[in-house]
Amino acid sequence: MWFINLYIICNLIVMHVAVLDFFVRSVECGEFAGRRVLEVGSKFVNGSVRPLIERFCRPREYVGVDIEAGKYVDVVLPAERLVEYFGLESFDVVISTEVLEHVFDWRTVVNNMKAVLKPGGFIYITTRSRGFPYHAYPHDYWRYEIEDMEKIFGDFEIIALEKDWEAPGVFLKARKPTNWSPNDLSQIELYSIVVGRRTKELISMDKAPLARRLGIRLCQSKTILRIVPGSVIWALIGKKYCI
16 A cells, blocks of 8 residues: 555645645545546646545546646646536536646636536636746746635635645635526736736737747746856846746
């Protein structure tokens, strides 16, 4: 048994500690046991809660979707097509860790995650807030605050909503009401790291102001970082263009 536990630990220790802490504190195994679970953005990049949940909470089925094939990806699928592929009210639990900041059309993705969840089901989300640096994988668009999540999930029963104590971010656990009616997300503004301000518009990097595009590229340039110390780059442009 020790090697199974070691395997689980190795899959968890590379995660943000605060993300793991949130799941340990918030997960009730009764919500998962014998149930169908969907993880959106499941590719193993910097750790996964999947082995923890599968080992100790015993779901009937755990399905991981991502835009790229890889470890823990069962279906290669953009999150905008969850309802089209799986159908309405298909899962008892939906999990999404460190994904929402990377999706361009966040409204469509959120609405799809809500719609594939059964009434009474639970959703777990972790994502980044303003102050977390630009990190394209393969893109980086949005930053979410507590008040944003309160509006976005105003049609759910919010069970836990808190700031990440380790790095700028926000964590959510919510339950879908039995009489769920989707709220209107069209007027909600989020902070766009692409343009450096809050906006309702969906703005891709190629539409960003030239100075901001160049600044973000400098922040991410491995060539520049080999020549100029990262601390110097951050002091010169980081606070203006990279967060």
